Amino acid sequence: MEGxxxxxxxxxxxxxxxxxxxxxxxxxxxxxxxxxxxxxxxRVGGHYPFLPRLRSFLAQAFxxxxxxxxxxxxLMHLFVFWGCLxxxxxTLLLAIQYDLLGPIFGLSFLRGxxxxxxxxxxxxxxxxxxxxxxxxxxxxxxxQKNPETKHWSDSLALWLLFFILVTGFxxxxxxxxxxxxxxERSYPLVSQIASLFQGVPNPEMLKGLHRILWWIHLILALIxxxxxxxxxxxxxxxxxxxxxxxxxxxxxxxxxxxxxxxQIKRDRLTHLYRHQLIGLDACxxxxxxxxxxPITVTKEGFSPMKVxxxxxxxxxxxxxxLNLLEDTESLGRVWECLTxxxxxxxxxxxxxxxxxxxxxxxxxxxxxxxxxxxxxxVFRNLETFQDPWAMxxxxxxxxxQGEKTKKRLRSGxxxxxxxxxxxxxxxxxxxxxxxxxxxxxxxxxxxxxxxxEEICCGDLARRTGNEYLxxxxxxxxxxxxxKYGVQKIVTLxxxxxxxxxxxxxxxxxxxEVMHHSGFIAGLIEEGRLSVRDRLDRLVTCHDSCYLGxxxxxxxSPRFTLKQILKGELIEMEKNRGDSLCCGAGGxxxxxxxxxxxxxxxxxxxxxxxxxxxxxxxxxxxxxxMFEEAIRNTATTDLAVMDLVELINLx
Amino acid sequence: xxxxxLWVVIEHRDGELLDVSKELCSxxxxxxxxxxxxxxxxxxxxxxxLVHRLGQYGVEKVYLVExxxxxxxxxxxxxxxxxxxxxxxxxxxxxxxxxxxxxxLAPRLAIRNQGALVTDCIDLRRHGKGWVAMKPIQGDKINxxxxxxxxxxxxxxxxxGVFEIEEITPAKPIEIEQIPYETSLEKICTKVVGFIEADPxxxxxxxxxxxxxxxxxxxxxxxxxxxxxxxxxxxxxxxGSRAAVDLGWVPYERQIGLTGxxxxxxxxxxxxxxxAFEFTIGIKDSKFTVAINKDPNxxxxxxxxxxxIGDLHEILPRLNETLRSIKE
Numbered sequence: 001m002e003g004x005x006x007x008x009x010x011x012x013x014x015x016x017x018x019x020x021x022x023x024x025x026x027x028x029x030x031x032x033x034x035x036x037x038x039x040x041x042x043r044v045g046g047h048y049p050f051l052p053r054l055r056s057f058l059a060q061a062f063x064x065x066x067x068x069x070x071x072x073x074x075l076m077h078l079f080v081f082w083g084c085l086x087x088x089x090x091t092l093l094l095a096i097q098y099d100l101l102g103p104i105f106g107l108s109f110l111r112g113x114x115x116x117x118x119x120x121x122x123x124x125x126x127x128x129x130x131x132x133x134x135x136x137x138x139x140x141x142x143x144q145k146n147p148e149t150k151h152w153s154d155s156l157a158l159w160l161l162f163f164i165l166v167t168g169f170x171x172x173x174x175x176x177x178x179x180x181x182x183x184e185r186s187y188p189l190v191s192q193i194a195s196l197f198q199g200v201p202n203p204e205m206l207k208g209l210h211r212i213l214w215w216i217h218l219i220l221a222l223i224x225x226x227x228x229x230x231x232x233x234x235x236x237x238x239x240x241x242x243x244x245x246x247x248x249x250x251x252x253x254x255x256x257x258x259x260x261x262x263q264i265k266r267d268r269l270t271h272l273y274r275h276q277l278i279g280l281d282a283c284x285x286x287x288x289x290x291x292x293x294p295i296t297v298t299k300e301g302f303s304p305m306k307v308x309x310x311x312x313x314x315x316x317x318x319x320x321x322l323n324l325l326e327d328t329e330s331l332g333r334v335w336e337c338l339t340x341x342x343x344x345x346x347x348x349x350x351x352x353x354x355x356x357x358x359x360x361x362x363x364x365x366x367x368x369x370x371x372x373x374x375x376x377x378v379f380r381n382l383e384t385f386q387d388p389w390a391m392x393x394x395x396x397x398x399x400x401q402g403e404k405t406k407k408r409l410r411s412g413x414x415x416x417x418x419x420x421x422x423x424x425x426x427x428x429x430x431x432x433x434x435x436x437x438x439x440x441x442x443x444x445x446x447x448x449x450x451x452x453e454e455i456c457c458g459d460l461a462r463r464t465g466n467e468y469l470x471x472x473x474x475x476x477x478x479x480x481x482x483k484y485g486v487q488k489i490v491t492l493x494x495x496x497x498x499x500x501x502x503x504x505x506x507x508x509x510x511x512e513v514m515h516h517s518g519f520i521a522g523l524i525e526e527g528r529l530s531v532r533d534r535l536d537r538l539v540t541c542h543d544s545c546y547l548g549x550x551x552x553x554x555x556s557p558r559f560t561l562k563q564i565l566k567g568e569l570i571e572m573e574k575n576r577g578d579s580l581c582c583g584a585g586g587x588x589x590x591x592x593x594x595x596x597x598x599x600x601x602x603x604x605x606x607x608x609x610x611x612x613x614x615x616x617x618x619x620x621x622x623x624x625m626f627e628e629a630i631r632n633t634a635t636t637d638l639a640v641m642d643l644v645e646l647i648n649l650x
Numbered sequence: 651x652x653x654x655x656l657w658v659v660i661e662h663r664d665g666e667l668l669d670v671s672k673e674l675c676s677x678x679x680x681x682x683x684x685x686x687x688x689x690x691x692x693x694x695x696x697x698x699x700l701v702h703r704l705g706q707y708g709v710e711k712v713y714l715v716e717x718x719x720x721x722x723x724x725x726x727x728x729x730x731x732x733x734x735x736x737x738x739x740x741x742x743x744x745x746x747x748x749x750x751x752x753x754x755l756a757p758r759l760a761i762r763n764q765g766a767l768v769t770d771c772i773d774l775r776r777h778g779k780g781w782v783a784m785k786p787i788q789g790d791k792i793n794x795x796x797x798x799x800x801x802x803x804x805x806x807x808x809x810x811g812v813f814e815i816e817e818i819t820p821a822k823p824i825e826i827e828q829i830p831y832e833t834s835l836e837k838i839c840t841k842v843v844g845f846i847e848a849d850p851x852x853x854x855x856x857x858x859x860x861x862x863x864x865x866x867x868x869x870x871x872x873x874x875x876x877x878x879x880x881x882x883x884x885x886x887x888x889x890g891s892r893a894a895v896d897l898g899w900v901p902y903e904r905q906i907g908l909t910g911x912x913x914x915x916x917x918x919x920x921x922x923x924x925x926a927f928e929f930t931i932g933i934k935d936s937k938f939t940v941a942i943n944k945d946p947n948x949x950x951x952x953x954x955x956x957x958x959i960g961d962l963h964e965i966l967p968r969l970n971e972t973l974r975s976i977k978e
Contacts, residue, residue, distance in 0.1 A: 377912070384788055385788075389931060390931075392791055426927050427927040427949065428927060590908065590909065592892075592902065592905075592909040624927075628928070631924070631926070632866075632893065
């Protein structure tokens with residue numbers, strides 16, 4: 001069976017090679033510039049398995065899992081991606097046939113059934129690409145939200161793609177219609193369209209048109225290729241590389257600064273790993289992070305996307321330094337970030353934005369001592385008293401009621417119950433600690449407490465950029481854990497949970513860590529605790545960032561709640577991964593926020609609309625934030641309780 | 651024991667001894683020992699009248715530096731003079747009040763004379779051949795006992811308001827020694843032009859002795875006016891809880907609490923403040939707290955020394971009225 005005549009109707013294909021060469025020169029020069037920039041970063045020490053990286057690359061690049069979370073832009077992107085990929089592979093096959101296999105080996109594989117499939121898939125995926133491009137154009141001109149992010153090159157790339165696809169189809173139809181050899185003529189549908197061109201009175205004119213369109217098609221395609229490294233299109237390279245180069249570290253665990261001597265300046269490019277620099281290059285300003293960032297939503301100015309953009313802008317200005325001190329729109333407000341990782345959750349390529357925010361804070365805190373005054377006293381308190389409340393060791397055991405619990409202090413077998421500063425000192429949160437120990441005592445479960453020997457877990461100092469201080473706290477705690485032979489830890493606070501579980505290992509502290517919600521769910525599953533149908537209230541569950549988004553533990557509090565409740569658990573509109581931060585994360589509990597709606601009151605508004613009676617939290621900070629919001633808005637008939645308090649309700 | 655007399659450096663204003671100087675003298679008399687005398691260093695213009703007053707607090711001898719140019723204390727010149735007489739007379743120790751005056755003199759003198767300085771003492775006693783001083787550190791949580799090295803001249807600044815004032819009838823008349831001096835005015839880089847009494851309402855919150863703090867319970871601007879009136883009558887500093895700051899009644903610099911300032915006044919009024927932990931953490935060092943709130947279950951009553959349950963719109967005007975009549 002026949003195939004087709006390559007370069008039908010085209011003379012002087014030599015020019016094509018020359019133009020392709022020029023386009024490729026541009027392309028590779030651009031790539032070179034990016035690569036030499038990335039190479040300024042530090043290598044990641046140690047070896048990480050390749051397979052998980054490949055897996056994430058395949059899932060995100062080919063299946064586009066995260067992009068598809070939003071149907072319209074997701075499908076649009078999927079169409080364009082697969083369309084262009086197949087068209088590119090098709091053209092590549094053509095080149096292999098014509099320039100390699102044909103002349104060298106005299107082989108021809110683009111014929112027969114294979115050609116049929118080949119030609120058909122190219123048409124099909126070309127159609128997909130055209131649909132996707134059309135969707136993008138519609139979105140661009142009719143429904144784009146933020147015109148600030150428009151760049152002339154974005155529109156250019158889209159229109160180029162559109163015209164490349166259109167001209168591609170037209171020259172195909174003319175070829176099928178007029179050429180002597182064209183296998184497609186026998187296909188259904190294609191033949192019908194192509195037959196429009198058959199028997200036209202003036203085939204020479206059509207051939208002329210074909211020639212012109214062919215060259216236009218070629219030149220536009222080459223321009224598109226040449227501009228890839230210089231425009232947003234580059235994300236096809238950078239995001240792929242990001243997926244492949246990123247270490248499979250746990251999400252949300254900050255990169256430690258544990259070089260000796262401690263590097264307090266963080267503004268050199270060499271202070272970032274190479275994959276982090278690729279990450280900076282990979283943001284395409286899709287604005288998904290802005291749509292959910294609690295700060296962007298409630299206050300003008302700060303946005304996760306702009307943090308990335310402004311950091312990158314600083315890079316282009318200077319060759320080797322990050323511009324971390326400039327008070328640009330978002331970098332100037334870097335203290336407002338709640339480190340809730342909502343942006344990273346939404347980001348189609350999971351860019352580590354929180355980490356960048358902390359990097360800016362680190363430099364400002366450690367190198368130039370420029371930070372809000374409120375944080376100053378927190379640092380001093382942590383240094384002097386090892387707790388942010390400036391209470392001191394001697395008050396750390398004040399929450400303990402009853403001799404039974406007191407006996408657990410620094411003695412006993414079993415696991416360690418890590419109370420955390422918030423539950424040890426805060427009048428309201430203390431009740432979480434006593435509820436939990438009461439529950440354990442009632443069930444005769446073996447555990448012990450560190451009491452006075454507990455100090456701040458280091459989360460607060462780490463998220464606010466005081467790596468030095470946090471490192472000291474962490475090392476001290478690891479020492480204490482080793483002194484008491486701690487192996488398993490149950491924490492009451494998701495922040496302690498996250499830091500001890502995921503960040504202590506950086507300093508050699510490896511322990512089995514659980515949050516109390518997971519522990520309680522375990523007790524119920526094992527049948528040691530029965531809480532069935534205890535409560536007849538309308539309850540909703542608020543996912544704390546550090547338990548939910550950071551660790552994906554959405555189900556364990558819900559599992560327990562569904563057991564306790566007689567009725568159904570009421571879900572908020574924004575739940576699980578989309579949950580909104582209470583406003584306390586990342587040190588914000590200790591900071592005075594700027595103007596604008598308060599985050600906790602915003603979240604409360606949503607809850608109030610659901611007409612629930614109890615908000616169930618699993619974090620002592622969320623608890624206090626909601627109580628404040630309830631007080632401030634004079635809301636009645638709404639209580640906030642920790643999961644363990646709900647269990648202990650009489 | 652280091653030989654020599656125990657010295658106190660006297661502060662006075664408008665022809666009156668400051669309380670802190672009376673405290674210094676009284677404590678000095680109690681600890682000077684039987685073999686040495688209590689000597690006061692008195693500097694100023696027309697201060698002869700004060701000499702006799704010093705006798706009442708146990709001073710046996712006065713080094714008098716008197717002259718027109720000493721109308722204002724000037725540490726820069728005084729430092730030379732004091733250094734010289736310390737060198738000449740060799741005291742066993744020198745006491746200052748922990749005031750801006752004492753705090754500017756004592757460290758300089760310590761450096762000049764290679765002395766051993768202990769600041770902010772709350773107790774000072776004999777200890778073997780030398781002294782032992784006690785000073786609070788870490789936000790008053792720990793008291794540190796310090797024994798200065800024997801071979802150094804010990805200097806102490808004593809916290810005002812800690813030591814008891816004792817008046818006595820002097821056994822013998824006070825001895826006066828005029829200290830001759832030459833002032834070289836060119837040496838003075840800074841000239842003290844005068845003292846301006848701080849407006850208590852705008853004083854530093856952290857250092858304020860009296861604070862009147864308001865919260866959301868004030869209800870409106872009207873309630874806040876009552877509060878300001880109370881502050882005026884007491885000579886107190888105005889502050890607010892976060893809610894009051896958010897409502898714009900008090901500027902952020904005057905916010906007490908977790909995200910504001912930590913205060914340690916002698917007396918604090920918490921008016922219309924429910925007393926969330928985020929607020930009370932800022933007043934835990936307050937020596938005496940009076941709370942006014944209409945909610946009997948408000949947590950502020952747990953930390954208050956006096957709690958008044960009732961409507962502040964009724965209580966405040968009456969309180970102000972009473973204060974005004976006492977003042978008159």
